[in-house]
Amino acid sequence: MKALVFGGSGLVGRELLALLSADMSFSEIISAGRSVVHDLDDRIQQLTINMEALDTQPELFASDIVFCCLGTTIGKAGSKEAFKLVDLHYVSRIAQMAAAQGVACMAVISSMGADPTSYNFYLRTKGRMEQAVCATHIPHIIIARPGLLRGKRNEFRFAEKTAAMLLPVIEWMMIGSLKNYRSINAIEVAAALIQAGKERHNQIIRTHELKLLAKKYLSA
Numbered sequence: 001m002k003a004l005v006f007g008g009s010g011l012v013g014r015e016l017l018a019l020l021s022a023d024m025s026f027s028e029i030i031s032a033g034r035s036v037v038h039d040l041d042d043r044i045q046q047l048t049i050n051m052e053a054l055d056t057q058p059e060l061f062a063s064d065i066v067f068c069c070l071g072t073t074i075g076k077a078g079s080k081e082a083f084k085l086v087d088l089h090y091v092s093r094i095a096q097m098a099a100a101q102g103v104a105c106m107a108v109i110s111s112m113g114a115d116p117t118s119y120n121f122y123l124r125t126k127g128r129m130e131q132a133v134c135a136t137h138i139p140h141i142i143i144a145r146p147g148l149l150r151g152k153r154n155e156f157r158f159a160e161k162t163a164a165m166l167l168p169v170i171e172w173m174m175i176g177s178l179k180n181y182r183s184i185n186a187i188e189v190a191a192a193l194i195q196a197g198k199e200r201h202n203q204i205i206r207t208h209e210l211k212l213l214a215k216k217y218l219s220a
Contacts, residue, residue, distance in 0.1 A: 002028040004061065004103075006094055007069030009037045011151045012109055016067055016190035017044055019217075023194065032060060051090050054097050061101035065197045068094055068108040080121060088125050092132035099136035105200055107142040107193045108133055112206065114145060130204075140200045144189055147207045151186035188214035 003020055007013040008031035020029045021041035031037055032047045040046065049057060070091055077083040091108060098106050108129075113120070116127035130143055184207050192213035196205060205213065 001026050001064040003065050003067060004030045004032060004063040005067045006032055008033055009035060010069050010071060011149055011186045012189050013069035015187040016069060019190050019194060054093055058101055061098050061103055063103055065105040066098045066103050067193060071109060084125055088129045091129050095133040095136045099138050103138060105140035105197055106138045107197050109144045112145045112147050141202055142196045143204045144193060144210060145204060145206050146184045146189050146210055148183040149186050150183050184210060191217040
C-alpha cells in the first residue's frame with residue numbers, strides 16, 4: 001500500500017509516521033507538509049508543499065490511503081479565521097483532491113463533540129469539516145474523534161496541560177458513554193487510524209473504540 005500523510009509534524013502525525021515506517025505492508029510513505037519533519041525514517045519521503053496550491057499537485061494524491069492529521073488552535077493560528085483555514089478549508093480541500101484522484105480511503109482526526117450546529121466555535125468547525133469530508137464520497141472514510149490527546153508536543157498548551165493533570169483524578173468515574181471523553185495517547189490514535197484503514201470500514205471512531213483498534217494493531 002501507498003500512504004500519504006498530512007500533518008506529520010503534529011502530535012499524532014509524528015506517531016503515525018513512526019508506525020507506518022515500521023509497517024512493511026506499506027511499500028511507500030509520503031509525508032506532505034509546509035515544513036520539514038526532522039529525524040524521520042529513511043523509508044519516508046518528505047515533500048514540502050504549498051497548501052494554497054494543492055490544485056497544481058494532483059499527482060501527489062496517487063495513493064491508496066490518505067491520513068490527515070492537520071490541526072491547530074485558535075491561539076496558535078492567531079484568529080478564528082486562521083484556525084478555520086487549517087482545520088476546515090485545508091482538510092476539506094485535501095479530501096476533495098483525494099476524491100478527484102480516486103483515493104479509496106481517507107482517515108482524518110476530528111474531536112469528541114464535533115457538531116456542525118454546535119454553539120462552540122471549535123466543535124462547530126470540526127463538525128463542518130466532517131461534513132465536508134463525507135460530502136466527497138470517498139469510498140472509505142474514517143473519522144477519529146479522540147478525547148484529550150496525551151503526548152509530547154512541540155509547543156506548550158496550557159489548557160491541555162492542566163486538563164491532563166486533572167483528568168487522571170476523575171477518569172475512573174467516566175463510565176458508559178463518558179468513556180469516550182477520557183484522555184488517549186497519541187500513539188493509540190495513530191495505531192487505530194492504521195488499523196481502521198486496513199479494515200476499510202466507514203466509521204466514526206471515538207476514544208473507547210480507538211483504544212480497542214490500537215490494541216489490535218499494536219499487538220499484531
